[in-house]
Amino acid sequence: MHQMSRRSLLGASLAALATRTAAAQQPPPATLPATPPATPTIGGDDAAFQPNTLFLTWHRDPTTTMTVQWVGTAGETADTAVYYRDATRSLVGRLAPHALPLGSWETKATVARPYPTTDFKVFRAELAGLAPGTDYEFRIGKRSPVYRFRTMPARATDAIHFVTGGDCGVNAHAVANNVQAARQDPMFAVVGGDLGYDNGRSVEVSLAFIRNYSRHMVGRDGRLIPLVTCIGNHEVDGGYGKTREKAPFFYALFDGLYPDTGYATLDFGDYLSLVLLDTGHTSAIAGDQTDWLDRALRARRDHPNVMVVGHVPAYPSYRKAEGTGGKLGTGEGNRKHWVPLFDKYRVPVVLEHHDHTFKRSKPLLGGLADDDGVLYLGDGSWGRLRPPQSPDKLPYLAATSGDYHLTLHRLQGRERFHMALDENGRVMDVCRTGQRKSGAVRAGG
Numbered sequence: 001m002h003q004m005s006r007r008s009l010l011g012a013s014l015a016a017l018a019t020r021t022a023a024a025q026q027p028p029p030a031t032l033p034a035t036p037p038a039t040p041t042i043g044g045d046d047a048a049f050q051p052n053t054l055f056l057t058w059h060r061d062p063t064t065t066m067t068v069q070w071v072g073t074a075g076e077t078a079d080t081a082v083y084y085r086d087a088t089r090s091l092v093g094r095l096a097p098h099a100l101p102l103g104s105w106e107t108k109a110t111v112a113r114p115y116p117t118t119d120f121k122v123f124r125a126e127l128a129g130l131a132p133g134t135d136y137e138f139r140i141g142k143r144s145p146v147y148r149f150r151t152m153p154a155r156a157t158d159a160i161h162f163v164t165g166g167d168c169g170v171n172a173h174a175v176a177n178n179v180q181a182a183r184q185d186p187m188f189a190v191v192g193g194d195l196g197y198d199n200g201r202s203v204e205v206s207l208a209f210i211r212n213y214s215r216h217m218v219g220r221d222g223r224l225i226p227l228v229t230c231i232g233n234h235e236v237d238g239g240y241g242k243t244r245e246k247a248p249f250f251y252a253l254f255d256g257l258y259p260d261t262g263y264a265t266l267d268f269g270d271y272l273s274l275v276l277l278d279t280g281h282t283s284a285i286a287g288d289q290t291d292w293l294d295r296a297l298r299a300r301r302d303h304p305n306v307m308v309v310g311h312v313p314a315y316p317s318y319r320k321a322e323g324t325g326g327k328l329g330t331g332e333g334n335r336k337h338w339v340p341l342f343d344k345y346r347v348p349v350v351l352e353h354h355d356h357t358f359k360r361s362k363p364l365l366g367g368l369a370d371d372d373g374v375l376y377l378g379d380g381s382w383g384r385l386r387p388p389q390s391p392d393k394l395p396y397l398a399a400t401s402g403d404y405h406l407t408l409h410r411l412q413g414r415e416r417f418h419m420a421l422d423e424n425g426r427v428m429d430v431c432r433t434g435q436r437k438s439g440a441v442r443a444g445g
């Protein structure tokens with residue numbers, strides 16, 4: 001990581017933020033409605049179907065796929081198929097209805113599966129073969145409003161921006177952070193564990209988290225912001241070392257990305273790879289997951305932007321890294337099994353959570369500051385807080401704060417910018433990471 005000119009980046013970032021915020025307060029252009037009008041209903045029934053848990057996620061390449069998902073009850077609407085089409089074309093059609101015929105709707109049937117411990121169902125439709133970097137509109141059956149999404153671009157020609165965080169819960173701070181996150185108009189959001197704190201037991205909490213996300217995580221133009229997650233201890237009844245059945249709500253919603261294990265990769269074309277880890281909740285750190293991580297990082301060693309996401313931090317900012325009384329310290333498994341791989345492949349950024357603070361580490365190699373090291377960012381205070389330790393006391397830390405926050409990432413050319421924002425949109429911290437220095441480490445195997 002480069003300790004860039006903080007003032008210059010802060011100035012630029014604030015200017016960009018101000019522009020964005022100002023734009024967010026502008027009314028949408030009169031000719032392009034922020035939310036397309038609902039499609040007229042069939043059968044004379046005006047009661048539109050609007051599931052309040054509707055959200056988007058991904059199982060595969062976000063440049064050409066999108067998964068539409070909601071939790072509901074069987075029979076609450078007659079037609080649960082997802083109808084979708086290129087929105088650009090239909091918007092042009094609306095503005096000049098005789099100039100271009102509207103595209104026809106394509107249809108994808110949903111699969112309905114049980115939402116554990118309830119009579120609810122998870123309705124899911126994965127749309128594939130989509131055009132990259134394209135606005136789509138979709139509706140559920142013929143009685144829902146028309147919603148919107150945008151596929152990720154095929155190439156990172158323009159800046160790629162997204163938000164990350166963790167440890168949300170369902171309180172007012174979590175909602176405030178959702179609002180701030182949506183105000184950044186991110187292409188997607190990543191929540192690195194401890195979503196609603198359902199603890200694998202509370203269906204109400206699991207649904208409240210999704211309802212909050214569904215309601216607030218909407219971009220400026222009415223576009224739904226896709227959600228990518230990894231598992232945390234509060235998705236699991238018992239927290240650590242359990243089976244998938246002990247994380248029933250998490251896997252009911254996200255087993256498309258995690259069909260067999262608690263870890264997965266999500267590759268965005270050739271420009272971004274998320275490596276999503278299970279820090280010992282339903283998959284052990286050592287053994288299979290570590291072997292897989294080695295292979296996953298090796299296969300992506302030349303990728304420009306590999307970002308690891310996990311829940312429990314390798315370098316904690318609240319809990320103690322050292323074990324006491326025969327108990328392991330926080331992150332000991334990560335440091336023993338994963339950090340050598342992060343170092344070996346020079347993972348540029350590891351996103352960690354769980355400690356409920358803001359933290360930025362120094363760039364680290366083997367736990368020691370090194371200009372060509374790995375940056376650890378976290379520590380999960382989207383909606384939960386603890387007082388962080390001071391960087392003076394922990395030599396691996398560069399900055400901490402005890403405020404609620406999310407991080408806005410911007411991939412721009414060969415650089416990455418990472419800006420922490422508090423729940424009021426105040427810039428708390430800014431840093432930059434550059435490309436891995438080729439030849440600095442032999443990453444073969």
Ligand SMILES: [Fe+2]
Pocket residue numbers: 167194234354355356380384
């Ligand atoms: Fe947490």
Ligand SMILES: [Fe+2]
Pocket residue numbers: 193194232233234311353354355
């Ligand atoms: Fe946690």
